[in-house]
Amino acid sequence: METLTKKETIALRDKFIGKSCQLFFRKDPLKIVSAKGQYMFDERGDAYLDCINNVAHVGHCHPAVVKAGCEQMSTLNTNNRFLHDNIVLCAQRLVSTLPEELEVCFFVNSGSEANDLALRLAQIHTGNRHVIALEHAYHGHLTSLIDISHYKFNLPGGPAQREYVHVASCPDSYRGKFNDAKDEKSKIGELYANEIKDICDNVKTKFGEGMCAYIAESMLSCGGQVIPPPNYFENVYRHVRAAGGVCIADEVQVGFGRIGKHWWAFQQYDVVPDIVTMGKPMGNGHPVAAVITTRAVANSFLNTGVEYFNTYGGNPVSCAIANAVFDTIEKENLREHALVVGEYLLDSCQMLKKKHVCIGDVRGVGLFVGIEIVKDRNTREADYETATYIVSRMKEEHILLSVDGPDCNVIKLKPPMVFSKENVEDVVTTLDRILKEVRHNKEESFHQNRATRPIGASTEVIKETPNRKPGLDARIKSI
Template sequence: MVNAFDPAGAAALDDSRRDMVERRARLLGPGYKLFYDEPVHFVRAQGVHLYDADGKEYLDVYNNVPSVGHCHPRVVEAVSRQLGVLNTHTRYLHDSILQYSEQLLATLPAEIGHVMYTCTGSEASDLAMRITRHVTGGTGFIVTANAYHGHTIAVSQASPSMGEHVPLGVHTRVVPAPDAYRTEGDLGAVFAGQVEAAIADLRRHGIRFAGFIADSLFSSDGILPGPAGFLKPVAEVVRKHGGLYIADEVQPGFARTGDAMWGFQRHGVTPDLVTMGKPMGNGIPIGGVAARPELLEDFGRNTRYFNTFGGSPVCIAAAQAVLDVIRDEKLQENSRIVGRAMLDGIQAMAEKHAAIGDVRGAGLFVGVDFVKDRATREPDAALGLRVVNRLREKRVLISASGKEGNVLKIRPPLPFSLADNDRFLGLLAETLAELA
């Protein structure tokens, strides 16, 4: 895992954190990872700030799950109120799920008319793949080189970023990440050609093509937002060969890009299925799959699907509050304005630091691509990790992305302000100067 704490370093921690690390290992086992060379112990959060056990404030430039800000009072109030009234499954009639679904679907293209609820983005991806297999009769899926779509058995087999010890499915094909910085020629045409070649390879091995899954910002591949529109030829190739286009909007969705409510909208694409997850409920577990109604006709009649907590009144209350806050506090516009200022500020830094090969982003999702040499564009993962950990020392929370881990992953909660951005840019400039 990029930016993972090495347990061998526990001896260097203070007594309190060393004890917690040791207890985690004893009680939770080795599967749970921590961030940073020195893990942080947080006790509370508010807005775009977290506070450690000593009361020190940290600026959050990483966490998209509390999309409208940590502990947003409207989300807290809505969840608390609903928890004191009713919380049950979706096999009873309840108004709130209908009201929310109407409003959610109104933000999506008119062709997408149904939504099914899950607890997590992983479950949403799993359900989307089930629907795709049922509709197409195929089993072959195409994903990008370092994609992450979830951790169920089925979805982990289509998530190369899980690492070499989590084998890809025999019906999964991987195409290179659409990296405009390292690709010659028209990116849309090149990428569509790679997808078409993968479909041909599936066919050559007797595997029927089912669908293509893409995070619309390619977050795990190194944050690859553009140029806007390059995914349109890919969608055309997918449909030409009878497959479905699944837009993974867990990270790009809910106003993150600033340009639109959903990441795929920047590309002029109307997906067949849209998956949602973590930011949807500001940390309350809710996800979903929105779909073209015709895809669910036979699936809904003949395939049993039920989720005890997906779409429960408490989860819907959280999701409704998030949607209301995005609208009322104009967070999409904030994402566009602050994201542009952030991009401009880091691009200005790139003129002074040759180690910054590329700066790219959409709204409040920005990537800084560190390289060893601008001519060769060879990734510099070591520098990326040093920047992440030096910023943590300055009480700025951030991480890295990309197969090599050389891309600074900047993804703060949506209320991140211009003042927050100025503070972040100042500390980032200071860090780069120190590490030059």
């Protein structure tokens, strides 16, 4: 295949790819040509430490996963309407990690397909149409999912909120409607859950109908790396089921052992969903996903008489790859690794918080961590400018981070599961230095502007700093 220069690639993308298909680092996008483990390499061979790619769950281009896919592709790849071992073995492994009530699998190609099918299952099983989703939540790019994703339909150009879609507050204990600055910590989950009960009651009063489903990520990624309060889901599930609805746990971004303690993030709350959806990490970048539900929900689907099939979902190659991902997680003890390295990452970020006042909150479980950047710790006002500056400077240091949350002020860390303690040290040391730059630049701007600025003018100026050579060479040579 012809090799293009970066300039040529950009030109062809501008010409042939839809402008709404956005890239990371839009002003200076990266052209990535290869990857291995937790590192990505550009067209010049420069390495970048990947702290955000939860898709490459067991590491980019893991040899065991690549081998499984290649060997199966060279033998057979066909649709799942033929009997084949890989799909049933994969289903057996998935079910073995879940509570016993969750025992029936449907295979699809993506997390979006999984969540769409979950909604369809819920509608058929309950006979209801009203759905509760969370503020700032994102569940996929299909039309049915944009309709329930506040992260999308709340945008200025987004579609109008559907009558049957009800948005509850994001259960954020730091900057949310109920938070630990003004509410009793033990009551926060209950307060957020009471909103769900109110929605259920209002639907009954206004429409004379019960609920169809409540859907939420077990930990909220696009909402800003939010860890719901301990008693939140227990109360929510009780209210939704009392109103005739089912509970859907979206594990697309947080499942497959990322939290370390359990295979699935919902398990840390001691609840059992009616439907679980999973995607991205399942194939380590290969498109494979699944929905797992109860026998009762699956039987409701069967009893409609409408056959379900998915041409590529659960094909032999996809399931061979998914099985290899399971093997790798178990053989390399990646759940335990995520727990140990995740605790080290969280503790290290907490140390940074003690040194830098712009860090308002650090939260996370396993290799799912968020750093909230604020202008003032007392008011907890979001600091978008500083957060985006940090991400830009970290990219210059060849460390890839991203921001999210409703105010784009939360720095996200969701690296491949092979992320190491040495990687944590690289990230934290570099971040510490950049946060010192931020403080210095703000102080310098303040002193410069104090003598010249008009009264009342803003002092919030963040100055560009020169590029620095990344210190990752030794780490890269070892992989």
